[in-house]
Amino acid sequence: MFNSDRREGTEESEVVKTWQRFAQGLLGVLALVGAGIMAHYYAPPETAGLEQQVHQLSNQVADLQRQQSFSAAAVDDARESVAYVYGIYHVAGRAQGFRARVAGTGFVVAPGLLATNRHVAEPWYGDREVAVALRRGGTPVLEKLVAYFPGSPLPVNLETAAVATHGDLAVMRFEATAFTKKLRPLTLSQATPHVGDSVSVLAYPMGVTGMVAKSPALVYERLSSHPDNADTAGELAALSLIRPSATFGHIGDVTRDKLIYDAPTARGGSGGPVLNLRGEVVGINSAYIDGFSGGTLGITAAELRPLLETAGRAALETPAKQSGVRPGVSGVTQNVSARTEN
DSSP states (O other): OHHHHHHHHHHHHHHHHHHHHHHHHHHHHHHHHHHHHHHHHHSOOOOHHHHHHHHHHHHHHHHHHHHHHHHHHHHHHHGGGEEEEEEEEEEESOSSOOEEEEEEEEEEEETTEEEEOHHHHSTTTTOHHHHHHHHTTOEEEEEEEEEEOTTOSSOEEEEEEEEOSSSSOEEEEEOOOTTGGGOOOOOBOSSOOOTTOEEEEEEOTTHHHHHHHTSOHHHHHHHTTSOSSHHHHHHHHHTTOOOOEEEEEEEEEEOSSEEEEOOOOOTTOTTOEEEOTTSOEEEEEEEEOTTOTTOEEEEEGGGGHHHHHHHHHHHHHSOOOOOOOEEOOOOOOOOOOOEEEO
16 A cells, blocks of 8 residues: 555656646746737837938948048148239339239149139239229230249249130149149039038138248248238248148039139138039139128139130140230229239
């Protein structure tokens, strides 16, 4: 009986264990089903779309950073091809003598060719006072027009290659030297600029005065009292201090032939290149509106192409002259003059 009772107890124990295992398994299945239900109803929404958006945004930020970095390098590279233009002219045939100097900016746009404003190449253009003298028989005479390039201690002579019949643009020819042959022409943009585009302007605002102001302290103390003339410009060039300033902004409006932007400028900035983020020329700095911080005016690069073609044909037809002195007569329009009277 003892053995029989022990077997029966053992069988009952095994049955109990079997039911326990069954119950545990059932509870496990129910727990899994419950977890699935909970996951279905309480899991966060699918993140595949969000992850894709984050990835795209990260790529856009990286592209913008690359563009900004490339833009800074492009602007710095372009500075070597942007010249400070200085000249002196007078109006002959007047009872009272008239003599003035001009300060502006120009940039290499093709081998041996410099783009600028017409009122820099022909300082009397758009000058109402001079226009009166011209109507009375006076003749404008350009005594001197030279370009100082960054890195060169010597100026190079300029002469007119082509001027716009309508508009404030000109192309100048500069003499070929060992230095100028190494200058890189800036690329004209093929794309039409749009409102909101980022731009930078390379120029010489305030001319010699501006360059002296940003020179090292010892140079500033010595040159700050010097006049704004060729001698002071020559000293700056000898010290490798002829360097254009860069200002930045955005395009506020675009018409067929003009740009308006908020990159600041001043007298002496006329003729500087307006660059896009790729370092391409989208315009030529021309004027500014007093009292309006967003009122800097430029001429679209597309307007420059016909002048380049004209200058190219002229170079094939006529050998380049080396004289920087020439007379001329021009029309009159409303522009910001870069000249300063003596």
